[in-house]
Amino acid sequence: MIHRGKLFIIPDEEQILQGLFEYSVEQGKSHTKGIQVFSDMYQLGYQFSEEDYQEAPCLIASMGHMVMKTDDDTSLAIFYLPERITERQNNWIYENQPMLNTYVHVNAYSKNGNKWDALHGMYEIKLEANRKNCEIESIKN
Numbered sequence: 001m002i003h004r005g006k007l008f009i010i011p012d013e014e015q016i017l018q019g020l021f022e023y024s025v026e027q028g029k030s031h032t033k034g035i036q037v038f039s040d041m042y043q044l045g046y047q048f049s050e051e052d053y054q055e056a057p058c059l060i061a062s063m064g065h066m067v068m069k070t071d072d073d074t075s076l077a078i079f080y081l082p083e084r085i086t087e088r089q090n091n092w093i094y095e096n097q098p099m100l101n102t103y104v105h106v107n108a109y110s111k112n113g114n115k116w117d118a119l120h121g122m123y124e125i126k127l128e129a130n131r132k133n134c135e136i137e138s139i140k141n
Contacts, residue, residue: 003027004025005069005073007025007035007068007070008021008092010088011042012063012082013088015063016042020092035057035060035067064082064086066081066082067079074105076107079108079119079125080108081128081129081132082111085132089133090130100122101122107119107125108124
């Protein structure tokens with residue numbers, strides 16, 4: 001089996017208590033299969049096809065779960081950030097900084113209301129994640 005990349009889903013801990021979901025993607029396969037496994041595991045009710053490679057992570061992130069896909073061939077890591085970032089999700093970004101630094105391109109799509117904003121680089125991603133995490137913490141207090 002030749003390795004293409006990985007899929008990481010960091011669930012919103014208020015919805016799913018289990019921690020990190022990690023899935024290895026084989027060469028020639030889509031990350032969407034791993035997203036389907038996640039959906040089935042937690043009975044989210046989605047039926048994704050291979051062509052849903054952009055829609056599937058956006059739907060999962062819209063539910064509050066942070067998604068990250070990696071592609072080793074292109075040295076790309078791409079995040080799909082939910083509307084609000086939980087403490088666990090924010091911590092995951094910082095704890096995995098060494099792994100993230102191995103990718104040449106690290107980008108994100110961040111859900112803000114009805115739109116998705118594009119972010120480029122870890123600096124922008126961490127700023128956005130911190131902002132979204134601070135908003136959720138201020139709501140709790």
